[in-house]
Amino acid sequence: MAGMLGFAQASETLWVYGVNEYGGWFDADKQSSSEDYGKCWAAVSANLINWWQNQYVVPSNYYTIPTGDAVWERYRKYTEPVMSEVYIGLDWWWYNKFSSDAFNFYGPLYSPYMTAADYYNNFEKYVYTVEAESVDLSSYLYNALSSGEVRPGIGINVGSSPTAPAHGITFWGAEFDEEKKLTALWVTDSDDNILNKADSDSAAVDLGLFKVNVEITEQGYYLSDYWYEDARYIDALTVLDATQTDGWKLERVYLTAPVPEPATATLSLLGLVALAARRRRQ
Numbered sequence: 001m002a003g004m005l006g007f008a009q010a011s012e013t014l015w016v017y018g019v020n021e022y023g024g025w026f027d028a029d030k031q032s033s034s035e036d037y038g039k040c041w042a043a044v045s046a047n048l049i050n051w052w053q054n055q056y057v058v059p060s061n062y063y064t065i066p067t068g069d070a071v072w073e074r075y076r077k078y079t080e081p082v083m084s085e086v087y088i089g090l091d092w093w094w095y096n097k098f099s100s101d102a103f104n105f106y107g108p109l110y111s112p113y114m115t116a117a118d119y120y121n122n123f124e125k126y127v128y129t130v131e132a133e134s135v136d137l138s139s140y141l142y143n144a145l146s147s148g149e150v151r152p153g154i155g156i157n158v159g160s161s162p163t164a165p166a167h168g169i170t171f172w173g174a175e176f177d178e179e180k181k182l183t184a185l186w187v188t189d190s191d192d193n194i195l196n197k198a199d200s201d202s203a204a205v206d207l208g209l210f211k212v213n214v215e216i217t218e219q220g221y222y223l224s225d226y227w228y229e230d231a232r233y234i235d236a237l238t239v240l241d242a243t244q245t246d247g248w249k250l251e252r253v254y255l256t257a258p259v260p261e262p263a264t265a266t267l268s269l270l271g272l273v274a275l276a277a278r279r280r281r282q
Contacts (some may be wrong), residue, residue: 011177011178012174012175012180013173014145014146014173015173015186016051016053016145016151016153016154016171016173017151017152018051018054018055019051024051025047025049025172025188025209026046026170027047027064027071027170027209028043028044028046028047028069028071028188029043029190029193029194029206030190030193031076031182031185033194034081035081036076036190037081038081038082039081039085039190040087040167040168040190040191041074041084041155041168042072042076042170042246043170043190044086044089044155044169044190044238045075045086045093046071046072047153047188048090048153048155048170049090049093050068051153051242052073052240055151055242067118069276070142075089075171085157086155086157086181086261087238087252090240091250134255134256134259135253135256136256137182137221137234137237137258138176138180139180139218140184141174142180144239145173150241150243151241151243152239152240152241153240153242154170154171154237154238154239154240154241155168155169155170155237155238155272156170156234156237157235157238158171158226158228158231158235159231159233160230160231161219161220161253162220162233163235164233165235165236166230167228167230167231168190169187169188169189170186170188171187171237172187172188172209174186175211182216182221183213184212184213184214185211185214186210186211187209187210188210189207189228191228192204192205192207192210193205193206195227196228212225212226213225216258219233220233220234221233221234221258234255235254235255236252237251237252237255238251238252253270
């Protein structure tokens with residue numbers, strides 16, 4: 001691919017807490033192209049909620065909410081087919097706060113057996129924040145997954161360019177080369193069982209957990225073999241840090257442009273020098 005800065009063989013695979021290739025991950029799938037249109041954010045939210053619940057035994061006096069497919073079905077039932085963000089979906093589930101008029105008609109998604117007063121009293125220890133932060137994706141994921149101080153559940157926005165998010169997928173693991181540069185992601189996708197077709201006559205295939213190779217390019221982190229061609233650049237992360245059983249932190253992470261490899265940086269510098277010399281001659 002033009003503009004590629006480097007791609008090396010993976011030497012290490014790291015996983016989200018409680019997850020491996022064979023289990024611990026969740027894959028909420030759309031059932032209808034029309035009814036579930038634009039609800040990838042809701043599917044990622046359902047996956048992260050199920051993952052969080054799977055880590056702990058939540059005290060019964062806190063709340064009772066559905067598990068497994070029932071979480072996703074509640075999102076499907078109570079959301080309109082509109083595009084939104086993962087952090088809005090998570091915020092809605094736990095706090096019934098809204099960032100879009102499209103959702104104000106609906107009530108909260110938590111257990112209907114609790115009153116709003118009971119809900120907020122039980123969850124007064126929980127912390128909610130959204131932080132815009134520019135990071136290098138390779139370093140961020142490696143440090144988050146290899147540190148015992150955080151337990152990140154991560155949703156990823158991808159698009160046709162690094163600044164054009166079009167789709168949300170759920171991140172479960174990553175592969176890194178010997179220099180700790182990102183080379184592949186392990187993800188689940190809500191759209192694969194509807195849209196992932198080899199050709200127009202083929203039936204869609206539900207991939208479950210699958211690996212996507214990552215190329216670090218001048219434009220950004222590019223998913224080279226992802227089946228969704230209009231959503232191959234990584235735009236941002238929504239990170240659910242579930243380190244504590246009595247609290248969480250929700251973080252919005254925006255990506256910086258990848259640092260060029262030395263050879264590419266040298267070529268770019270030589271190009272600028274040549275351009276300056278040409279201008280002086282003119």
